[in-house]
Amino acid sequence: MKKIRATITAIGKYAPERILNNYELEKMVDTSDEWIRSRTGIFERHIAAKGEATSDLASAAFEDMRKRFGIDPEEIDLIVVATITPDMFFPSTAALIQHNIGANNAFGFDISAACSGFVYALAIAAEFIENGRYKKVLVVGSDTMSTITDYTNRDTCILFGDAASVALLEPTEEDSGILDYIMKLDGKGKDYLYMAGGGSKNPATHETIDKKMHYIYQEGKAVFKFAVSKMAEVSVDLLKRNSLKGEDVGLFIPHQANKRIIDACVSRLKLKDEQVMINIDKYANTTAATIPLGIVDAYDQGRLKNGDLLLLSAFGGGFTWGSVLIRWSL
Template sequence: MKKARIIGTGSYVPEKVLTNFDLEKTLDTTDEWIVARTGIHERHVAAEGEFTSDLATNAARKALEMAGVAAEEIDLIVVGTITGDFPWPATACLVQSNLGIKGCAAFDVSAACSGFLYALDAATKQIQSGAVKKALVIGAEVLTRAIDWQDRNTCVLFGDGAGAVVLEAQEGDQGVLSTHLHADGSYWELLYQPGFGSRFPASAEGLAERLPFLKMQGNEVFKVAVRSLHEVAVEALEANGLVASDIDLFIPHQANRRILEATAKRLGLRDEQVYINVDRFGNTSGASIPIALDEANRLGRIKAGDMLLFDAFGGGFTWAAAMVRW
């Protein structure tokens, strides 16, 4: 059975940078408070007229360029997002149109911050089945339009961006070795966006109650996130007969620095094994892992044969991991 090998990476973040000092001007908060609790110094914010599909398309083009693959060679597009341009059609279809492709399958995956790994799993399975030869997998979010800028506990956390990979069916031992997906819907009220869906359809009353904006019980999310991230990472290691010291680079979902450090400590990873860029991008949800992967790749932090471990946790609750031999 052929493996799904990552042959190109790409990422894109909006030009506008919003620093903690900028937030001090409109919120009862300080740079010191934000950094101490999250490790975040700044985040990128989409410009007016810039949408999730735009970010995703830009990241995709960079990944295609690195891979040396023409857009028309792509057989499948999967986008992990919870902030698509529209409730429907899928953002993947808009990306397909932007790239000038017609006919290949294109769909979105809604798994919050685990979205990229859920999308990676879907595309990998299609390649392993023989149905697809080349796939484009994207994580993209414009979360700054889904957060309450009056809530200092949540709005300081999130940023916008997109990351993408090109997968190709190849023989050999390089590629996605395993993916591990989990969910527990009983936790849904700890992290969700109430409106506007079928439960709370669009209304003036709902807008006044700020239903379109993300709601989170941060302390409870933290506890479950650290436990789940650790457990699924161990599951991925054991499935491949590996231990923590075998990992060349651990690329977790960039939620906040405290969660990343707690997870790495539980796994027994050294600082040099862990890639962290949450300080510069904030939490970009489903985009965070592919953005970090592309950055690490372009900085030369990854070489052929390296073992990479991806790890994510998000609303749902969902959590996932993937083991990749570069």
């Protein structure tokens, strides 16, 4: 019997209308366009409107997918949502999206893996398809980072943006789709990148609000070092395990947290510029949405050709990290 793989058969994206550029940030905190661009590669980011939540972003991304590819929501079996900014603790964002888009025959759940959320979700979704259980799985990366960002703190407020992007996975017997993946987790990262308030450890009180515990905290330099070494290491391991080298990769779509992190990974993987997708200048770090946004933008720019090897790699809070190898066919 031929092996069944999960392949991407439809994609869509959404970024909120409001754009916040570096010049506006110059008026909000002590920073400069020059510093932000040279230290991160970011120029602008999209910011959700008041009341526009993560499920709304994701539902709009699904609508984009539906318009492009004519998907019937009733045919979706499962919705896997990667987010760290759910609309609320419960119900899950998957439930809200399921209701919004009319996926009346789907079950679903959220996963929390920060910036690695989308690659984790792809790996989970692929297993449900490969074992023959489900035929159409919607994988969502959606984050409204502006809701947990302190716009008086220049260390973090320049880095993040809001967006959602979706991919539909279906079975194929061709030699395409998700070929392999490696996912990693190291809870030592809990000290370097987190939001301390609002959970069961520090439930919301006036004190947690006064102490700004409902915003992202990160030790930027430490996170930077881990991100470079772990994303490069897991990507090299995945290529090696599949008897591949950097030169075999058609397109590398890395998590977009900092252009310098991407550049360092690219040089360790010995890739050429034309093998790398970069759109951090337009969106900043949209956490679980960066990788699927990269896929959609690359597709729209004609940079994904059928048969090409696509290497995805992400790193995020936890720490979480992982890489996915895909033979593109859409």
